[in-house]
Amino acid sequence: MKQLTIITQDRPGLLTDIATALAEAGINIQDIDAEAAGPTSAITIAVDHYDDAVRILTGRGWKVFAENTVVIEVADEPGALARVAKRFSDAGVSLRSVRFIERRRGRALVAIGAPDEAKALELVRDLLPQPYPRPPDGPGEIG
Numbered sequence: 107m108k109q110l111t112i113i114t115q116d117r118p119g120l121l122t123d124i125a126t127a128l129a130e131a132g133i134n135i136q137d138i139d140a141e142a143a144g145p146t147s148a149i150t151i152a153v154d155h156y157d158d159a160v161r162i163l164t165g166r167g168w169k170v171f172a173e174n175t176v177v178i179e180v181a182d183e184p185g186a187l188a189r190v191a192k193r194f195s196d197a198g199v200s201l202r203s204v205r206f207i208e209r210r211r212g213r214a215l216v217a218i219g220a221p222d223e224a225k226a227l228e229l230v231r232d233l234l235p236q237p238y239p240r241p242p243d244g245p246g247e248i249g
Contacts, residue, residue: 107217108156109137109203111171112163116147124149124163131155131162137207137217150205152217173203175217176226178233182214193229194220 112124121140128135128151137152153159156172163170180186187204194201203219215235220226 107152107175107177109150109152109173109175109205109217109219110156110159110163111148111150111173112168113146113148113171114168116142116145120147121149123166124151124168127162127166128153128159131158133159133162137205139205150203152207173219174223175203175205175219176223176230177207177215177217177235178230179235180214180216180233182209182212186214187216190216190218190230190233194226197225197229199225199229 114120125135132155134154135151136154138149139151140147140149142148151159160170160172178190180190191201191204199220199222201218201220203217205217206214207217208215218226218230
């Protein structure tokens with residue numbers, strides 16, 4: 107999964123401007139995390155049209171940082187993230203970002219960014235989400 111992070115001066119309307127710029131280009135925000143720390147905002151997003159979003163946002167003057175992440179699935183329970191983080195610390199691999207992107211039915215999808223994406227993938231390969239079997243369409247259902 108690719109995610110974009112915009113780090114900029116915080117101000118009223120910042121999120122409105124970013125979301126509107128993407129919407130006007132027909133780009134859907136799939137996931138967002140926005141944080142302000144003093145005068146600075148960090149807005150991290152995943153979108154359905156990554157390259158277009160980079161072009162639109164940089165064209166509007168924002169500095170956009172791109173990062174590939176590995177999406178894993180873990181139990182949504184105390185200690186699950188600690189066990190994953192320990193894999194990285196034991197291997198001497200730093201984590202650049204960690205974000206819960208979905209929680210459902212006792213499971214959580216987590217996006218992890220690390221400087222060495224190949225090493226990160228190796229450390230969590232057993233936690234990659236498995237495709238869910240799709241139930242067969244019944245009579246009258248639209249598939």
